[in-house]
Each structure stands twice: as structure tokens, then as C-alpha cells.
Amino acid sequence: MRKRPNRRTAFELLDSAPLFAALGDQMRLRLVSRLCEQGAASISRLTAGTGVTRQAISKHLRVMHNSGLVDSTRRGRERIWRLNQRRLQDARRYVEIISQQWDDALARLRTFVED
Amino acid sequence: MRKRPNRRTAFELLDSAPLFAALGDQMRLRLVSRLCEQGAASISRLTAGTGVTRQAISKHLRVMHNSGLVDSTRRGRERIWRLNQRRLQDARRYVEIISQQWDDALARLRTFVED
DNA sequence: GGCTTATGCAACCTTCGGGTTGCACATTAC
DNA sequence: GTAATGTGCAACCCGAAGGTTGCATAAGCC
Numbered sequence: 001m002r003k004r005p006n007r008r009t010a011f012e013l014l015d016s017a018p019l020f021a022a023l024g025d026q027m028r029l030r031l032v033s034r035l036c037e038q039g040a041a042s043i044s045r046l047t048a049g050t051g052v053t054r055q056a057i058s059k060h061l062r063v064m065h066n067s068g069l070v071d072s073t074r075r076g077r078e079r080i081w082r083l084n085q086r087r088l089q090d091a092r093r094y095v096e097i098i099s100q101q102w103d104d105a106l107a108r109l110r111t112f113v114e115d
Numbered sequence: 116m117r118k119r120p121n122r123r124t125a126f127e128l129l130d131s132a133p134l135f136a137a138l139g140d141q142m143r144l145r146l147v148s149r150l151c152e153q154g155a156a157s158i159s160r161l162t163a164g165t166g167v168t169r170q171a172i173s174k175h176l177r178v179m180h181n182s183g184l185v186d187s188t189r190r191g192r193e194r195i196w197r198l199n200q201r202r203l204q205d206a207r208r209y210v211e212i213i214s215q216q217w218d219d220a221l222a223r224l225r226t227f228v229e230d
Numbered sequence: 231g232g233c234t235t236a237t238g239c240a241a242c243c244t245t246c247g248g249g250t251t252g253c254a255c256a257t258t259a260c
Numbered sequence: 261g262t263a264a265t266g267t268g269c270a271a272c273c274c275g276a277a278g279g280t281t282g283c284a285t286a287a288g289c290c
Contacts, residue, residue, distance in 0.1 A: 016138075017138075017139055024132055024134075025248090029135075037220060053249070056248065058268080077258065079268095083217060092210045095210055098203060099203050099204070157236070157237090169237080170279075192286060
């Protein structure tokens, strides 16, 4: 049987809040999709067709950057943004940790109740 | 090879924003952990030891409820809250969809570049 | 009945988030 | 050099988010 998550895991889990928060906005999810499809793009390109200002997109990118979801590199006068896949994997792992906690809890309950 | 996500999938993905947002707060993640460990609990019990007011916790629970993360049932004068596991699975699925989009994008890029 | 406990509702405060406009500054194109 | 393009920075607006206090109400305990 799998061992229950230790204190370290729970602590790490709390750190994932900013990552989930970064995914918790429609516009940012659109940006994620866009970055997936186009691989990498400048702010101007990312802004086109969104219906909001370049500055708005810029702020979203900063939020995503602060949680590690995207990285950027300067190329000439442009700044190119790309998804950080490792961070996506983290999100995946976090959700699985929670699910696993839940499953473990169910298992423990069954042990007690044994209906 | 796996087919790329269609418009329907992308649309569904945007709907996942509230779910991620519900997970994007430290206090709410603590609540999730607590609900995992204890299975189900009343507001009072969930509030104990958090350092904030019962009302604050109540609001967090409402946010989580609006995104389908938790359900509640009345039992006597108490209201019992529990995690909705299906919604957790949804979160899991959404993250995987994004990861998959990413993988597909990489694959397409390779097809073009063929370095 | 009367006290305690568990919750719900409403008003309020303060900070933050998403958005805008305006301007300054590089970099590329001609 | 000059014009156009791509960004960055700062101030501002407004509504929502996280939190509080105060009061009302319903259910259990004695």
C-alpha cells in the first residue's frame, strides 16, 4: 500500500497555489493554448485577436512568469515567450498528489468502517 | 498519431478556469488537504486552527462550491462539506489536455524543422 | 424554558487583479 | 537620419477577493 503524503509533500503542495492561480483565468488559459500551438511568440503576436490591450497581456504574462509557467528571451527588439513544460508537469503532479491523498483517505476510511 | 484537440476541447478547457482558480489559493489548498484527511467536516471544524474567521472559511467554501470542488449536505444544525472527487479528476484531465497540446505542438514543430 | 453551539446573512474595509491610457525608449526598415 | 515597430514603465480606474464584525436564526443539551 502506498504511504501517505508526508509533511514535506503537504508543504510543497501549498507552494503550488500560485501555479494553479496562474491557470485560473480564461485569458491566461487562452495564452497557454496559443503558446502551445505557436510554440513561442512575442507579446504583439499574442495580443492580436484577444480584444484587450498589449499591456493587459503583458500583465498576464508576468503573472504566468512569476509562477514559472512561461519564460522569455530577448531577441532583437522583441521578447519571445514560451511555455515552460516542466511547470506544466508540476501542475500535473500536484493534482495527482491531491487525488492520491483523497484515495488514501478513502482507503483509511474503509479500514475503519468496513461496511 | 494522436489527433490535435478540436474546438470543442479548447472551449471546454476555458471553462476549467474557475476550477484552477479554486485551487489557486493557499488557504483553499489547506482546506482541500483537510477534507482529504478528515473525509468530511463542518465549517467549525474546518475553521479550527486556521487563524481566520469562520466567515472567511465560509467564503472559501463557497468559491470551491461554485467551481464544483466541494459539496455540502445539511445534518442537523451542521452543514457537512466534502470533496467532490469527480471534479478533481476533471482538473487532472484538463492539465493532461494542456500537456498533450504541448506535446502535439512539439511533434508538429519537429515535422517542420526536422533538425 | 433557557443556555450553548453551528450556521447564515449583511455591511463594511482594504488590497489586489484586470484593464486602460499616455509616454519614453530601443531596434529595425527605408 | 527619419519613420515605423515592439516593448517597458507608471499612473489611474473599478470591481472583485479575502477578511472582519455584528446580528439573526435554528438545533441540540440540561
